[in-house]
Amino acid sequence: MKKNIGKILSLVLTISILLIVVFYNTNTKIVIKNSTPIVEKVNNQSSDLAFLEVKQLKEQYTPHLGKSFAGFKEALGFKESQNNYFRVNKFGYLGKYQFGKGTLKLIGIYDPNLFLNTPELQEKAFIANAQRNKWVLRRDIKRFDGKYINGVKITESGILAAAHLAGPGSVKKYLRSYGKEGFSDAFGTSIRYYMKKFSGYDTSSIKPLKKVKVSYKRA
Incomplete structure (x- = not known):
């Protein structure tokens, strides 16, 4: 056994x-x-x-955000900084959406360090700046929406994205000259490129406001 x-x-x-x-x-x-x-x-x-x-x-x-306003914000944020709230580029532009200090002052933000370290404030700033740009460009949006300039279909979201890049004044000149008066930032990015890249998003939730200031209370 x-x-x-x-x-x-x-x-x-x-x-x-x-x-x-x-x-x-x-x-x-x-x-x-x-x-x-x-x-x-x-x-x-x-x-x-x-x-x-x-x-x-x-x-x-x-989540597939598609052409929603959330999709617009995330796509623009990714292009600007890869959605990094704490990025500062070599020219001193700040945060997820790469704001300049001058633009921040226009919407009531005077503390760049607070801005850089507060994602919630950055999101509020993006909305406020888009509202202000939409007010400045409201007539141009109505006039040019759906038309083609330099082979690119003009849409409201493309206009707002270009205004974030170049400022509403430069976008106004670009549209009213039918693309003859262009603009490129320090990295060579043009209004036309932003018009095309960010075309067709739903930005109807952005209400045009003439005077908009961001309010934020420290935690």
């Missing part, structure tokens, strides 16, 4: 060793940590597979 048990145990041990060898040869190894056997998969394609899995999960759970 003892001999039979010994043979059975020997057979089981042999099979176990064979399975381990096969498992190891299929890009798997056994790692011993703290006396506990841990199976760790080693695959040349593992990093690629992990990347694809993360990408699929991101696509599955990231």
